[in-house]
Amino acid sequence: MASIAAEALALLRRGDGASAMALVETACAQADGEALAMRALWQVEGRLMPRDLSAARADLNAATQAGNVGAARMLGGFLATGTGGARDWAGALALLDAWVDRDILATRQRTLIAAMAIDAAGDPLHIPTPHSLHETPPIHAFPGLLSAPECDLLTDLSDHRLRPALIFHEGQGRFVADPIRDSDAAGFPIVSEWPAIHAINRRLAAASGTQVEQGEVLQILRYRPGQQYRAHLDAVPGLANQRSLTLLVYLNDEYDGGETRFRRLDITYRGRKGDGLLFANCLADGRPNPLTEHAGMPVRSGTKRVASRWIRQRPSETPDGFGQHEASA
Structure with missing residues (x-):
């Protein structure tokens, strides 16, 4: 059975944006993580709906709660950079910690960040002398x-x-x-x-x-x-x-x-x-x-x-x- 994202993309390729949007909206109402992640991307792009980074961040949070790994990765970036809301470096690290047993990229990032000489905001404590x-x-x-x-x-x-x-x-x-x-x-x-x-x-x-x-x-x-x-x-x-x-x-x-x-x-x-x-x-x-x-x-x-x-x-x-x-x- 095709995934929600695959069905929506197939509809978009046929030029049927209205049906793709209806399909995704219905799945979002049912807290489908894949659909929520796709709608978040559309809100970032301004595709099929107005561009809205704060709404995208909310959808990424909901998709992450539903267990979508791609959404969790994007949400970590939004928290780290302050995209679509307040910057929350501590929250970004906590999110990585929550996913280290499910996502190899979260594990790799967390290990790498732990080795960095940075402060509580993620800024470097020193820079090599040029x-x-x-x-x-x-x-x-x-x-x-x-x-x-x-x-x-x-x-x-x-x-x-x-x-x-x-x-x-x-x-x-x-x-x-x-x-x-x-x-x-x-x-x-x-x-x-x-x-x-x-x-x-x-x-x-x-x-x-x-x-x-x-x-x-x-x-x-x-x-x-x-x-x-x-x-x-x-x-x-x-x-x-x-x-x-x-x-x-x-x-x-x-x-x-x-x-x-x-x-x-x-x-x-x-x-x-x-x-x-x-x-x-x-x-x-x-x-x-x-x-x-x-x-x-x-x-x-x-x-x-x-x-x-x-x-x-x-x-x-x-x-x-x-x-x-x-x-x-």
Whole structure:
């Protein structure tokens, strides 16, 4: 017998949104965990109903009480980040504790968080001392910014979600292949910024001297032999809330090539597993700084993995941060 979610998705594929919604609403009234989780996703996306993060959080709570593991994972992230309601880091940890015997991801997150040097709010107690690679524009390397198990978690959680890197084409109104980057990419958006991911994001914010809300979705990039990120600027001309900083974390060592190259500054850097690289993208007036043009050089052998966080000048004015939230089942 098909699940509620499978039936609803089949109806959506046939263009029958009204029947899909009626099916899910009926099941929600019966406290069906799968239906409640699906309605929560629709409320995050604004699909078939108005976008409502607080209602989504309530549905995730009800679905979690009904025993839905996917809802429990999303709810942990909502509690950790303060999405759809007050931020509750202690509640997020308690939820992980309640699921450690039923969900391997909860177990892995809880173990990882227990090893982090963080305070009661999830903020890091210390940051590795950076060393300067360049003064103006500033480029700093952070040795050991993430631990090896943290790098492995990001790699493992992203592997099954990696897709060819895309950009949004304003003229065509759709996502298209990125002409300068031929890597694969996966992100941790609003529905998957789980507690361990959020704790990592808070450490990246502390390392960059910014608020966690200034960061775009954490992305994981994978480069196979021959793949590269051609020379580019991370700042976007005319962007009202500019990408003022970029923070990269190298997630593995088992590859040749793939260095980060600032051609105009004659700087080439390759971090070890867990090392971070922070650089400023803008001039004092907010315009892109041409000296920050950089490239991810072609990988010669092996597979390179890197985490990337673009950091804006100020927090987003929307409750779910920057960019596409990519909420999907």
